[in-house]
Amino acid sequence: MLPANSFRMDSALALEIEQVSRQKALEEEALRGESAVRQFYAGTTALITGGTGFIGKQLIEKLLRSCDVKRIYILARSKKGLSMEERLQLQFKDPVYDNLRSQQPDFAQKVIPVEGDISELGVGLNDEDRMKLEQEANVIFHVAATTKFEEPLKKATFINVRGTREILELAKCCKNLRSFVHVSTAFFNATKSRINHTIEEKFYESPVPPEVMIQLAETVEECRLNAITADLIRDWPNTYCFTKAIAEDVVRTMGKALPVAIVRPPVVVCTLNEPTPGWVDMSSVIGPSGIILGVGLGVTHVVLIGEIMIAIAPVDYVNNTVLATAWETDKRFKNNEKESKIYNISNSRCTLEKNLLCDVLKNPNTKQYATPKAVWYCYGFETGSDVVFWLLTWLLHYIPAYVADFVFNVTSMKRPEGIKSFVKMYEKIYKMSLLYGYFLRNQWNFVDDNTVAMLNQMSKTDRILFNFDISKIDWPHYMLIWCIGLRKFIVKDGLKDSDYGMKKQRWLKIAHISFYTLFFGVVFSLLYLACRIFMSVI
DSSP: OOOTTTTOOOHHHHHHHHHHHHHHHHHHHHTTSOOHHHHHHTTOEEEEESTTSHHHHHHHHHHHHHSOOSEEEEEEOOBTTBOHHHHHHHHTTSGGGHHHHHHOTTGGGGEEEEEOOTTSGGGGOOHHHHHHHHHHOSEEEEOOOOOOTTOOHHHHIIIIIIHHHHHHHHHHHOTTOOEEEEEOOTTTTOOGGGTTSEEOSSOOOOSSOHHHHHHHHHHSOHHHHHHHHHHHHTTSSSHHHHHHHHHHHHHHHHOTTSOEEEEEOOEEEOOSSSSSTTOOOGGGOSTHHHHHHHHHTTOOOEEEOOSSOOOEEEHHHHHHHHHHHHHHHHHHHHTTOOSOEEEEOOOTTSOOOTTHHHHHHHOGGGGGGOOTTOSSOOOOEEESOHHHHHHHHIIIIIHHHHHHHHHHHHSOOOOOTTOSOHHHHHHHHHHHHHHHHHHHHOOOEEOOHHHHHHHHHSOHHHHHHTOOOGGGOOHHHHHHHHHHHHIIIIIOOTTOOHHHHHHHHHHHHHHHHHHHHHHHHHHHHHHHHHHHHHHHHO
């Protein structure tokens, strides 16, 4: 007879299965009710820009799985030697589509790629495709954007500002348009002068008139534009936030006669429920996700973060907000409510502890979900000081990195997978930490009255099928989902051998203490020797 614990399930896998079962039971009950949101999408044709990005991937999946849409057009371009069709075929192999594939094996037949480029005039459409979209598109989701904080201003303007203008020009020509949703960012107006201030669900004055900014990007050489970027963006932290603020003014001016709305998500992170808990892709492993991944692998040991309530939202909650917004916008427009509405996604109402990110990383309960692929002992210090961060980076990152690179270079030891140089890796981590440090050390209060009002008017069925009630999220539990999601979809350790991962951490802790004991012993010995020599000379 086998021992009772022979078939004990891995703790990480058990957590995932528990979350899936809970969500499945809710959805099965909800499907027996009436859904106004699903009825709105039944038989519609949607156009999505940015469908190959993190938000776009899950938006496509949710539309196909939960809404009986007729078809979805994806504005895409050839990239890295792959045609738009090949890019989509590759994308549909992503685990985010696994559940959909099991339910609808032929789901890809509803998704039609359209050759285009959001940064080009006319979004790069040929006449035939443009005419087709003008005739068929009922709902447009404008998700495409460059989110790189260091993007040159010219490129950021072409994509985020002019691209928004061009897609709205297309929307004006769509004969059967029912709704247009522009996905902005909660940080569009997160300027230095507004730190600790309230960001309301309204339009704000554009930092530069959109047409002036577009003309500058079209006529001024890139090197000259780069030289004056700091003077242009002034109070804004980067070109991303700056151009997204201008893009909202494009929506304000051009969307007056259209069924238009804006959704402003905060930092978008892994799914909580749909289509599977913890789903995340490589494109989103920056910012908070990168911190958790780095600490969980024993790579990151110091985090530049302040005592704030970090503004984050699961991607499935973001897309449920987007889908519900399109439904409400159509309803409002039919009721002759023509003013564009804005929906902030915010966790300001949550009982979310400050510095929850670091608290969870220190929580001993997370040790039971340790990955066996960790390269070193998992621990982390947090600081809001640039000076302290620099000092700790040298002590905890660079010095061990130089030692590790030296050991691997002079011996035949195999490097950890994906790490060619520890020093170069930590240079990238340091650079990204400084870029994201602005948002992880400062806070803004995002008013979400419109979003909450929309949720409250939805039926019980729709509140389950298209749930975006962030105030009800169990955040400590979600953080654990986040950890196992990074393990499953990024580290790809199969959510197994967590017990071995915990044992490995105990041994790595001993190695960690031994290394720094030896290191400080050598340093103090050298200092003592130097002092003795100095005193003898005197």
